[in-house]
Structures are given as structure tokens and as C-alpha cells.
Amino acid sequence: MRPFGVYVHVPFCASRCGYCDFNTYTATELGGGGAQAQYAETVAGEIRQARASFGADASIAQTVFFGGGTPTLLPAVDLVRILDVVRDTFGLAPDAEVTTEANPESVDPKSLQTLRNGGFNRISFGMQSARPHVLAVLDRQHTPGRAAEAVVLAHDAGFEHVNVDLIYGTPGESDDDWRASLDAAIATGVDHVSAYSLIVEDGTRLATRIGRGELSAPDDDVAADRYVAADDMLSKAGFRWYEVSNWARDDAARSRHNLLYWTNADWWGAGPGAHSHLDGVRWWNVKHPTTYAARLAAGESPAQGRETLSASERRMEDVMLALRLRDGVPLDLVGDQVNALRDEGLLTIEAGRAVLTLPGRLLADAVIRRLT
Numbered sequence: 001m002r003p004f005g006v007y008v009h010v011p012f013c014a015s016r017c018g019y020c021d022f023n024t025y026t027a028t029e030l031g032g033g034g035a036q037a038q039y040a041e042t043v044a045g046e047i048r049q050a051r052a053s054f055g056a057d058a059s060i061a062q063t064v065f066f067g068g069g070t071p072t073l074l075p076a077v078d079l080v081r082i083l084d085v086v087r088d089t090f091g092l093a094p095d096a097e098v099t100t101e102a103n104p105e106s107v108d109p110k111s112l113q114t115l116r117n118g119g120f121n122r123i124s125f126g127m128q129s130a131r132p133h134v135l136a137v138l139d140r141q142h143t144p145g146r147a148a149e150a151v152v153l154a155h156d157a158g159f160e161h162v163n164v165d166l167i168y169g170t171p172g173e174s175d176d177d178w179r180a181s182l183d184a185a186i187a188t189g190v191d192h193v194s195a196y197s198l199i200v201e202d203g204t205r206l207a208t209r210i211g212r213g214e215l216s217a218p219d220d221d222v223a224a225d226r227y228v229a230a231d232d233m234l235s236k237a238g239f240r241w242y243e244v245s246n247w248a249r250d251d252a253a254r255s256r257h258n259l260l261y262w263t264n265a266d267w268w269g270a271g272p273g274a275h276s277h278l279d280g281v282r283w284w285n286v287k288h289p290t291t292y293a294a295r296l297a298a299g300e301s302p303a304q305g306r307e308t309l310s311a312s313e314r315r316m317e318d319v320m321l322a323l324r325l326r327d328g329v330p331l332d333l334v335g336d337q338v339n340a341l342r343d344e345g346l347l348t349i350e351a352g353r354a355v356l357t358l359p360g361r362l363l364a365d366a367v368i369r370r371l372t
Contacts (some may be wrong), residue, residue, distance in 0.1 A: 002279070004059035005260045006086050008043060009271030010071040011289055012036050014106070018139040018205035019167075019198060023273035023287050024069045034289030040078035044085040045296045046270045046285075051089035059266070060091040063257035066100040076111040080118030087119070097122055097161075097256040104142040104150040112157035122255075123154050124163040124194075130184035131177045134170050137215065139205070144184070151188040161253050163192035168226040170198050171215035178226050179233065186237045191253035193239060194246050195230045197223045224362050231358060242326040244361050262321045264314070272302075280309045316372045323368055328355035337370040 013024045034042075051058060064086055071079060079100060086092065099122040100115065115123070127147035129135050135144065147164060154162050164185050168178050185193050198218050200207050209215045231241060239247035243262060248254045260267050269276040273287040283306035286292050295302045309317065315333060322329035331338060331352055338354050341347040346360035346367050360367050 002059070003062055003260055003263070003265040004090075005063035005065065005257050005265070005267040006047070006061045006090065007257070007267055007269040007271075007274060007276075008047075008064070008066045008071075008082055008086075009269065009274040010039070010043075010066060010068040010074060011272050012039070012073045013068065013070050014073060014103075015139065015141060016205075018137070018209070019201070021201035021204050022069065025289060030288075030290050034291075034293045036074060038293070039074060039289070040081050042289075042293045042296060043270050044082055046302060047082070047085050047089055047268075049296070049301070050268050050270065058090055060093050061086055061096060062093045063097045063260060063267075064092070064099070065257040068101055070103050070106055071100045072102040072106040072111065076114035076118070079115060079120070083119055092119070099124060099255070099257055101126065102150070104146040107150055107153065109153055109157065112153050112159070116157045116159055121159060122161040122163070123159050124165060124192075124255075125150050125154075127164040127181075127185060128167045129170065129173070129177070130181040131173070134173045134177055134181075137170050137172055137206075138167065148184065148188045151190055155189065161192060162188075162190045163194060163255070164188060164190050166193065166195045166230075167198050168195060168230065169218040169223040171210070171218065175225070175229070178229060182230060182233045186233070186239075191249040192247070192255065193234055195227070195234075196245050197227070227362060228358070231361075240326070241361075244324045244356070244364055262325055264318055264321055280314055282307050282309070319372050320368050323354065323356060323371065324364060326355065328353035329371075330354075334371040341367060341370060 009023070011024050013026055016024060016026055064083060066079060083098060098120045100120055101124045103126050125147055128138055128140055130144045132144055135142070151162055151164065166181055166185055200210060200218060210217050234247045238249055241247050242254055243258070246255065266278045267276060269285070271285065272289045272292040273285055275282065275284045283303045285302040286295065286304045292302045319329050319333050328350065331349070331354060334354055338347060342349060345357055346363060347354050348357055356364060356367065
């Protein structure tokens with residue numbers, strides 16, 4: 001059986017960050033069943049519909065991931081209700097990883113304890129930076145110390161694994177700012193850190209500000225230096241990279257749900273705009289919560305489009321995704337450039353697999369193009 005997980009998209013945010021182009025909404029009342037108050041039952045309807053479509057061939061969920069948006073804007077009891085529906089329909093493996101994303105200001109001891117008692121065992125906080133002026137450019141609402149406080153509360157509630165997300169390359173961020181953010185993340189005692197280079201997406205408030213000359217555009221060379229600093233500091237603190245943007249203290253701390261994506265396994269994505277993948281077939285839901293809710297209320301599928309990958313497309317994706325992992329990609333999947341890339345110091349060959357070096361990680365997209 002192929003590994004199988006469930007993704008639940010919660011599209012609500014208290015405010016929209018200037019760099020974000022995710023499918024999110026700040027209004028609590030969207031009409032037509034798309035409001036936050038009805039969301040738990042609405043998305044539960046899709047999960048039940050999904051299970052029925054499998055017939056007798058459904059796999060038990062090994063991972064469940066609540067992403068957004070800000071899932072913890074919903075009452076914790078609603079998140080537990082949705083998880084209960086996954087458990088009652090698909091079933092959960094005894095050792096299932098159950099994760100929710102959260103903003104530091106959107107949790108408190110009571111909500112975290114409710115989540116933990118309800119079956120959540122992993123939580124990922126959007127820390128982004130430890131510097132107030134960097135958070136301000138990103139339009140983040142929490143204060144610098146709040147992320148560390150939230151991690152303590154999560155540990156106190158009994159969460160087994162805690163991650164913090166960081167962003168580097170924000171306009172106005174200095175090398176010292178970035179090192180301070182890494183120091184702060186490490187000091188929280190989390191067992192997983194994700195660090196992403198800031199991407200300026202068209203149509204975002206950040207892109208508009210840069211276009212007007214209010215802010216400088218991110219610099220690729222600066223981003224590379226920040227990545228090297230992250231790998232150095234996290235490695236010295238006992239973390240080990242296992243995906244280009246992710247470091248974990250040990251194998252148990254790795255995000256098993258994200259590994260489903262990176263290994264081209266199977267998952268069902270529930271919620272507005274959510275994407276799914278089953279054995280080479282991909283589909284995605286309508287994006288607006290009101291349209292999504294209306295389709296489910298009418299007994300219709302919320303899916304908007306689908307595609308079936310060809311054998312060559314699947315091979316290309318297998319290479320692209322696997323090469324980002326510390327485990328690398330089997331040599332029989334890659335092209336004849338592998339030896340040249342090794343000689344250039346961008347790859348190593350380990351146990352019949354091509355693995356990116358640190359310089360290779362900095363040029364991962366270019367390496368992937370040459371191998372495919």
C-alpha cells in the first residue's frame with residue numbers, strides 16, 4: 001500500500017500578510033455557507049464524500065495536516081471535530097502524525113490542551129523572524145517573543161514535535177538580524193526548523209511596495225549567504241537537513257506528512273483550493289469558500305480540475321522532488337549529467353543515489369534541470 005495522508009485547508013486569517021499569495025480570506029462571514037462558524041461541518045462533508053468515493057479500497061491515513069490560512073483561528077474543538085471525522089471515515093494509523101499550523105498569537109494553554117487531548121501531536125508555528133522591523137515588513141501580527149512563548153505552551157500541553165518557520169531575505173533584514181532569528185529559534189527547544197527564502201509573488205502587497213521603490217527587492221546572493229548561515233548554525237545546534245529547506249534533530253522529528261509530498265505518495269486535500277494526488281492523478285478544488293460550500297451542500301464534488309501525469313512527467317517529478325531530500329535520488333532515474341555535476345562539487349554519489357552537496361542545494365533548481 002502506498003503511504004496515504006489527508007490535508008485539510010483552513011482558508012481563514014485574522015489579517016493578510018503582505019508577502020502571502022495563499023488561498024486565504026480575512027472575512028469571518030462569507031455567506032453561502034462559507035463562514036468560519038460553519039466551516040468544520042462543511043469540510044467534514046467533503047471528507048465523508050471522499051471516503052465514499054474510495055469504496056472498499058481506502059487506505060488508513062498515516063498523516064493528517066491542517067494548513068492555511070491559520071487553522072487555529074477556528075476553535076480548537078472544531079479542529080478536533082474535523083480530525084474525528086477523518087478518524088471515523090478513513091481511520092488513523094496507530095502512530096499517525098497529526099499536525100496543525102498555527103500563528104503564535106492564535107493559541108493559548110486551553111486551546112493547545114484541547115488539540116493535544118483530541119489527537120494532535122505536532123504543531124508548526126509561523127515565527128518568521130525575531131526582529132520587530134522584519135516582522136513589520138512582513139505584516140506579521142505577533143511580537144518577537146511570542147513565538148518562543150507559544151512553543152513553551154505547546155511543550156507544556158504535551159506536543160511531541162514542534163516546528164518553527166523562518167523567512168530570510170526580507171527587505172531591511174541584516175546578517176545580524178538573521179543570526180538573531182536563528183538563535184531565537186534554536187533557543188525555543190523545538191526539534192524542527194523550516195527556513196524559506198522570501199519569494200515576492202505578483203499581486204501581493206509586498207510586490208506592490210517593491211515596485212513603487214518603497215522597499216528593495218530580495219538579493220539572490222544575500223539569500224545564498226543566509227542559507228549557508230542557517231545550515232551552519234542549525235547543524236552546530238544538533239539539527240540535520242533532510243530536505244533543502246528543512247532541518248530536524250532526528251528522524252522522528254521529520255515532517256512525515258510533507259515527506260508524502262516529496263516522495264510523490266498519495267493524499268486527499270480537503271477544503272477550498274486544496275490539491276490532491278492519487279497514483280499519478282492530480283485534482284484541485286474550487287478556491288472560494290462560498291462556492292466550495294455551495295457545491296457540497298448540493299451533493300456535488302468541489303473539484304474544479306484534474307490532470308493525469310504521463311510516465312515522463314512522473315519521472316521528472318520523482319527526480320525533482322527526491323533530489324531535494326537528504327536521501328537523494330536513485331541513479332537510474334537521472335540523466336547522464338550526474339558525473340559532471342559530481343565533478344563540479346554539486347552532487348555526491350552515496351549508496352547508488354545522487355545527493356546534493358551544500359553548493360548543490362544553493363543551485364538545486366539548476367541541478368534538477370540538468371538531470372532531467
